[in-house]
Amino acid sequence: MPIKPHKLGIIGVGRVGEAVLFDAMASGIFARIVLIDTKEGLPEGQALDQHHATAVPNMPNTTVIAGDYDDLTDADVIVIAAGPSIDPAKGPATGADRRELAATNGRIMREVMTEITKRNHDAAIIICSNPLDANVHIASTEFDHPQGLVMGTGTLLDSARMCRIIADHVGVNPEFVRGYMIGEHGPSGFPHISGVNVGGVSFEGLPRVFGVDPLDPDDIATRTNNGGTDVFNLKGWTNAGVGQAAMTIARAIVRDERSLYPVCTTLHGQYGHDGDVSMSTPCIIGARGVEQIVEVPLSEWEQGHLATTIQAIQDTVAIAS
Numbered sequence: 001m002p003i004k005p006h007k008l009g010i011i012g013v014g015r016v017g018e019a020v021l022f023d024a025m026a027s028g029i030f031a032r033i034v035l036i037d038t039k040e041g042l043p044e045g046q047a048l049d050q051h052h053a054t055a056v057p058n059m060p061n062t063t064v065i066a067g068d069y070d071d072l073t074d075a076d077v078i079v080i081a082a083g084p085s086i087d088p089a090k091g092p093a094t095g096a097d098r099r100e101l102a103a104t105n106g107r108i109m110r111e112v113m114t115e116i117t118k119r120n121h122d123a124a125i126i127i128c129s130n131p132l133d134a135n136v137h138i139a140s141t142e143f144d145h146p147q148g149l150v151m152g153t154g155t156l157l158d159s160a161r162m163c164r165i166i167a168d169h170v171g172v173n174p175e176f177v178r179g180y181m182i183g184e185h186g187p188s189g190f191p192h193i194s195g196v197n198v199g200g201v202s203f204e205g206l207p208r209v210f211g212v213d214p215l216d217p218d219d220i221a222t223r224t225n226n227g228g229t230d231v232f233n234l235k236g237w238t239n240a241g242v243g244q245a246a247m248t249i250a251r252a253i254v255r256d257e258r259s260l261y262p263v264c265t266t267l268h269g270q271y272g273h274d275g276d277v278s279m280s281t282p283c284i285i286g287a288r289g290v291e292q293i294v295e296v297p298l299s300e301w302e303q304g305h306l307a308t309t310i311q312a313i314q315d316t317v318a319i320a321s
């Protein structure tokens, strides 16, 4: 029997779906990519563009097609980037504006999940569409798909933004800054300050060891959470970071890496919650998707933020219900 090539589906190939497609093509880990979008001509155009690109020297000869849900029956990974983003015509955006997409994108999420789960119960589903945590909660709790296989890019991108802020402050390569944003992909997400580690040095130790001014946790939270809208208000959309985040998760699944990424997932016993909220916390990501949800120890400051972020996510889910 021939080896089955890895297949990726991307649903919604606007700005975000396109970034996922570019990163998937460059990664070379998928041999087949299926594009689905309700906008006539868009998936066909994206597929043709990439078909030409595969002929450029050093590009993997990936097969990219515009397809439909029947083409996802044997998909290994499906990325959902369908549904509108914040409208830049409305003026400068804040992170909270993502929550206003709840009703529209909740409906789209239900449409898309209905079609997927008629055909496939094995694929890992990675959600990018906002409001991220509410959409993951809908997909994870309302449909017959293994919950460990339903996740969102969550705060993987926010965590990268936080590590970038600390790395720039200390003057080191961000690869050597470890730390997670927990909770909502939105304004109530908070930095897990007690887990920050720069070359073995804790957050409190940074000024003494690296000779830098102390950082304020509230300021890090604000700057990190404003990161997405800082980009959005300049260029009208964001897509580079979320595309990388989705493909980082996909790679961890296909390669069974057991990497620890803060994806959005439905809690089952962690932080005293069971099935009533979906949020980001570090998770072990491997071939079975979310293989373990990690409940990290929280300081008093972090526990206060946890309660706030869970309430914010649950309020957004209520709007989408």
Ligand SMILES: NC(=O)c1ccc[n+]([C@@H]2O[C@H](COP(=O)([O-])OP(=O)(O)OC[C@H]3O[C@@H](n4cnc5c(N)ncnc54)[C@H](O)[C@@H]3O)[C@@H](O)[C@H]2O)c1
Pocket: 011, 012, 013, 014, 015, 016, 017, 036, 037, 038, 039, 042, 081, 082, 083, 084, 085, 086, 098, 101, 105, 108, 111, 112, 127, 128, 129, 130, 131, 132, 153, 154, 157, 185, 237, 238, 239, 242
């Ligand atoms: N998680 C993150 O970090 C992050 C970052 C940026 C954007 N986003 C979110 O990603 C989503 C997409 O953003 P974008 O900038 O690509 O928007 P976009 O408008 O450029 O693209 C959305 C695409 O979805 C398609 N679509 C709509 N309904 C569909 C359906 N039922 N089935 C298939 N396709 C459908 C549209 O035709 C469009 O091509 C938004 O919800 C946005 O808020 C998330």
